[in-house]
Amino acid sequence: MDIMRVSQLLNPTLREVPAEAEVISHQLMVRAGLIRKSASGFYTYLPLGLRVLRKIETIVREEMDNTGGQELLMPIMQPAELWKESGRWDVYGDELMRLKDRHNREFCLGPTHEEIITDLIRGEVRSYKQLPLLLYQIQNKYRDERRPRFGLMRGREFVMKDLYSFDRDEAGLAESYQKMYDAYCRIFARCGLAYRAVEADAGAIGGTGGTHEFMVLADSGENAVVYCPGCSYAANVEKAECRPQVIEDVSPKGQRTLVFTPKVKTIEALSEFLSVPKTTLVKSLLYQGDEKLFLVLIRGDRALNEIKLNNALGGFVSLQLASPEDVEKVLGCEPGSVGPVDVPEGLMVVADEEVPLMKKSVCGANKADYHFVDAVPSVDFRIDQVLDLRMMEPGEACLKCGTPLKEARGIEVGQVFKLGTKYSKAFGATYLDLNGEEKFCVMGCYGVGVSRSIAASIEQNHDDYGIIWPMPIAPYQCIIVPVSTKDELVVETAEKLYLELKRLGVEVVLDDRDERAGVKFKDADLVGYPLRVTIGSKTLANGQVELRERKTGETQLILVEEVVKQVKTMIEQALSF
RNA sequence: CGGGGCAUAGCGCAGCUUGGCUAGCGCGCCUGCCUUGGGAGCAGGAGGCCGGGGGUUCGAAUCCCUCUGCCCCGACCA
Numbered sequence: 001m002d003i004m005r006v007s008q009l010l011n012p013t014l015r016e017v018p019a020e021a022e023v024i025s026h027q028l029m030v031r032a033g034l035i036r037k038s039a040s041g042f043y044t045y046l047p048l049g050l051r052v053l054r055k056i057e058t059i060v061r062e063e064m065d066n067t068g069g070q071e072l073l074m075p076i077m078q079p080a081e082l083w084k085e086s087g088r089w090d091v092y093g094d095e096l097m098r099l100k101d102r103h104n105r106e107f108c109l110g111p112t113h114e115e116i117i118t119d120l121i122r123g124e125v126r127s128y129k130q131l132p133l134l135l136y137q138i139q140n141k142y143r144d145e146r147r148p149r150f151g152l153m154r155g156r157e158f159v160m161k162d163l164y165s166f167d168r169d170e171a172g173l174a175e176s177y178q179k180m181y182d183a184y185c186r187i188f189a190r191c192g193l194a195y196r197a198v199e200a201d202a203g204a205i206g207g208t209g210g211t212h213e214f215m216v217l218a219d220s221g222e223n224a225v226v227y228c229p230g231c232s233y234a235a236n237v238e239k240a241e242c243r244p245q246v247i248e249d250v251s252p253k254g255q256r257t258l259v260f261t262p263k264v265k266t267i268e269a270l271s272e273f274l275s276v277p278k279t280t281l282v283k284s285l286l287y288q289g290d291e292k293l294f295l296v297l298i299r300g301d302r303a304l305n306e307i308k309l310n311n312a313l314g315g316f317v318s319l320q321l322a323s324p325e326d327v328e329k330v331l332g333c334e335p336g337s338v339g340p341v342d343v344p345e346g347l348m349v350v351a352d353e354e355v356p357l358m359k360k361s362v363c364g365a366n367k368a369d370y371h372f373v374d375a376v377p378s379v380d381f382r383i384d385q386v387l388d389l390r391m392m393e394p395g396e397a398c399l400k401c402g403t404p405l406k407e408a409r410g411i412e413v414g415q416v417f418k419l420g421t422k423y424s425k426a427f428g429a430t431y432l433d434l435n436g437e438e439k440f441c442v443m444g445c446y447g448v449g450v451s452r453s454i455a456a457s458i459e460q461n462h463d464d465y466g467i468i469w470p471m472p473i474a475p476y477q478c479i480i481v482p483v484s485t486k487d488e489l490v491v492e493t494a495e496k497l498y499l500e501l502k503r504l505g506v507e508v509v510l511d512d513r514d515e516r517a518g519v520k521f522k523d524a525d526l527v528g529y530p531l532r533v534t535i536g537s538k539t540l541a542n543g544q545v546e547l548r549e550r551k552t553g554e555t556q557l558i559l560v561e562e563v564v565k566q567v568k569t570m571i572e573q574a575l576s577f
Numbered sequence: 578c579g580g581g582g583c584a585u586a587g588c589g590c591a592g593c594u595u596g597g598c599u600a601g602c603g604c605g606c607c608u609g610c611c612u613u614g615g616g617a618g619c620a621g622g623a624g625g626c627c628g629g630g631g632g633u634u635c636g637a638a639u640c641c642c643u644c645u646g647c648c649c650c651g652a653c654c655a
Contacts, residue, residue: 015604015616016589020648040647094578095654112655146578146653320652415655447655484613518615525615536614546614 003498006479006511006523010047013523023220025458026151028467032527034454034475041148041156048475048527049454053159055473056450057138059190060161067183069134069163074116076140080106082115086426091317097142097156109142114423114445117164121441122429128168131431131441132176136163138450150220152455153411159451165444166424168433173442177210177418180446184214184414187448192470193413193457198225199235200415201307211417215410218459225410226392230403237407238307240392241399244353247279247299256341256380261371265336267300270371274362277301282355282363282375284338286327289316293330296389297340297351299358303391312387313350331366339364340381341372349382352389411456412449419443467528468551471574478508478567479529483517483536493545493560494535500564506571525550530574531567 034049165176281300394407
């Protein structure tokens with residue numbers, strides 16, 4: 001039996017923190033010799049890093065198979081035609097990695113695989129008898145991120161499990177969705193991740209039904225989530241529904257008045273200049289959605305949620321603040337003086353729910369250095385649509401139970417979507433039902449960020465010395481450290497224990513390097529092996545070795561003949577959940 | 578894509594302002610001695626197109642132009 005010796009293992013550990021790594025998981029992955037960067041957002045997995053990746057893949061695969069999923073493998077490179085058919089060739093924008101073959105035919109590297117799978121299914125599924133169908137793959141994905149960051153957390157190439165469900169109807173979809181939701185809970189629990197499923201926005205994947213994101217709570221997370229300490233409610237702030245909050249009206253009484261506000265161009269400055277709270281101000285923003293311009297109103301103390309705005313208005317490909325030139329052209333002033341009073345007839349005015357509740361307000365006058373005070377919504381200015389457009393703030397009451405919500409950061413490691421018939425309609429993926437009627441497949445899609453989960457796990461499981469792998473995803477479960485390479489009994493015992501452990505199916509490595517004990521200990525802690533068996537001359541004289549748990553730091557002296565059994569027991573315990 | 582920063586040995590950095598001999602330091606690496614329970618010590622050694630290209634100059638890591646790559650903040654985004 002071959003021995004995995006650390007002396008031969010390609011596991012280049014670093015003492016110093018690489019300058020390029022910002023977050024702890026990235027630093028530790030590089031320092032522990034798990035990954036090396038190839039280009040921004042592209043990484044090579046070194047042997048230990050790959051073992052972790054494979055372990056997570058295995059857990060995901062087991063859970064998918066147990067849920068009735070069938071694994072297949074779709075191409076990374078996809079023809080442009082399919083993307084044009086779904087309309088996403090244009091929608092996806094610069095994030096899509098595009099390329100051409102020698103015949104100048106267009107392709108992209110798949111950021112996701114709805115097009116391919118739906119194209120497949122429309123050709124293969126004819127009858128309701130073939131449904132439901134749960135198909136998945138674990139495959140590399142490509143997104144030309146504007147800003148790849150934090151190592152594996154946001155790369156341009158990453159490993160993802162994506163499953164697509166095809167059902168006869170909404171009820172079937174609901175069942176598939178629930179199955180996947182439950183499977184995801186098991187996956188992340190098995191990976192040792194503290195996660196939270198939150199209500200989310202569907203984004204560019206689209207779809208009509210609900211969607212949940214699985215968030216690993218960590219300070220370095222890129223998503224803000226709100227959650228309720230009192231009940232199960234949790235949501236991405238992008239999604240979190242708000243109820244309008246009525247603020248006591250403290251603005252001065254009187255008719256709408258034009259006041260001179262020299263050089264006042266921001267909410268902050270206006271509030272200060274007039275000595276009124278921001279809650280009495282109306283923030284007016286001219287937005288451009290694709291070719292269309294419209295005015296958005298929101299209370300001065302609130303932040304606009306562009307995602308809600310875009311969803312409410314039907315989904316623009318691009319949505320952004322209008323340029324100062326457009327503001328000048330449409331309203332005749334600069335952006336700092338925009339207001340809703342007497343705007344052109346054709347300009348649509350949408351307002352957050354809180355705006356109509358303001359009895360009087362202060363707003364821009366579309367004239368440099370002037371604002372209106374005591375402008376009454378719907379009287380002094382027109383509102384065409386009232387919508388929930390603001391960003392939820394921590395401390396607001398939970399919609400379900402009233403408890404003040406809290407905010408946390410999360411790393412999105414999974415998302416489940418109800419797609420409905422968006423893609424089956426675009427591709428004509430239909431089947432014949434019991435009555436011989438042609439129906440569209442009802443679809444769902446479900447992703448797990450496999451490579452990102454590695455980073456997420458480290459964010460949650462580390463200390464000052466290095467990584468602390470949860471047993472189920474550790475690259476190896478145990479490391480044997482002979483303290484001396486000269487003491488023959490120590491060396492022999494180490495090799496003997498190695499072989500015994502391996503025979504029992506324990507994933508084990510032997511640190512046979514001719515290094516001082518301290519070096520080996522530091523590396524073992526850095527890499528994060530859950531268990532360490534230390535063999536030194538002194539304890540061995542009493543027939544004992546040391547067994548140490550990385551997570552707790554607890555060590556116990558054990559008789560040589562008992563340690564193997566003890567290791568095996570501890571691993572089994574750690575793997576059961 | 579806007580703003581900022583960086584690029585010198587495998588890693589971390591100094592040198593550049595004010596151009597000048599063979600370009601330095603720490604860690605790591607190789608050899609030997611010594612050491613072996615928390616990143617030891619001594620001695621010797623290898624390793625650099627100073628990111629690429631162009632320019633100024635007798636002379637460029639250093640000054641100028643340009644390109645590229647990388648990092649951070651923002652915007653954006655499944």
